[in-house]
Amino acid sequence: MYEITEKISLNPTVTQMSIHAPLVAKKARAGQFVILRVDEKGERVPLTVAGRDAERGTVKIIFQIVGATTALLDGKRVGESLADFVGPLGMPTDLDELHDVCVVGGGVGCAIAMPIAEELHARGAKVTSIIGFRNKDLKILEKEFSACSDSLTVVTDDGSYGEKGNVTLPLKAMLEGGKRFDKIIAIGPLVMMKYTVLTAKPYNIPVTVSMNPIMIDGTGMCGGCRLSLDRGGKRVTAFACVDGPDFDGYEVDFDEAIARGKTYADHERAAREKNCNLFKKA
DSSP, rough: OOOEEEEEEEEEEEEEEEEEEEHHHHHHHTTOOEEEESSSSSSOOHHHHEEEETTTTTEEEEEESHHHHHHHHHHHOOTOOSSSEEEEEOOOOOOOOOSSEEEEEEGGHHHHHHHHHHHHHTOOOOOEEEEESSSGOOOOOOHHHHHHHHEEEEEEEEESEEEOOTTTTHHHHHHHOOOSSEEEEEEEHHHHHEEEEEEEGGGGOOEEEEEOOOOOOSSSSTTTTEEEEEEEEEEEEEEEHHHOEEEEETTBOHHHHHHHTTTTTHHHHHHHHHHHHHHHHH
């Protein structure tokens, strides 16, 4: 059993937890993920490692309350435990030979982008961070990004905090102004990552994106997390759990990924509403 040692509400729909999992904490690297089960009958949920403390043996996760399982997870208290917490899974983000990087995070994707920015900072790289949210009430991890970034820009769709607009606007302004990065690392909603790639393309700057499609076993056997990539004009299939979660943004078929990502949206919504009604009756 994996004990919850810390629980913090980052905003009304996003929660941060620390889980006591010494073996995972010892080996996890930025960009990797875990698969957990809230209880023995629960579904398998993939979540990116948002931080770790090897000395304390804890792993930080940040999740958005979307369906029934994330609602159940959010209902857990400090001192209670999870049934399973397996990892680290996936490939760590390749940060070698990077000296000047732009990290772009959108919404809860900032939970994945933040440890990457921290690792780059620890390696001595220059880090320019751009993080975006729908509004000020959904803003998370600004202090953490500020601590590991040489430059930080915060944007909101409605202009209620920081600059008004989406993350591609300040990125485009930087590139038009002559700024060049060794790499852009974009993590967030699929549409955000797609347009970050399109913004960078005219400047021929490498873009890495983190893909989080439907996933079941996390070992490449089920095929649920498959992605279509264009490699040299040849269409190939990759699996986010073992080949990723990081991919070359110029290769990803985002339109297909966006369509597949909506497959269970209605089911998640219905399951969450049913779960909430059960809580009310109790």
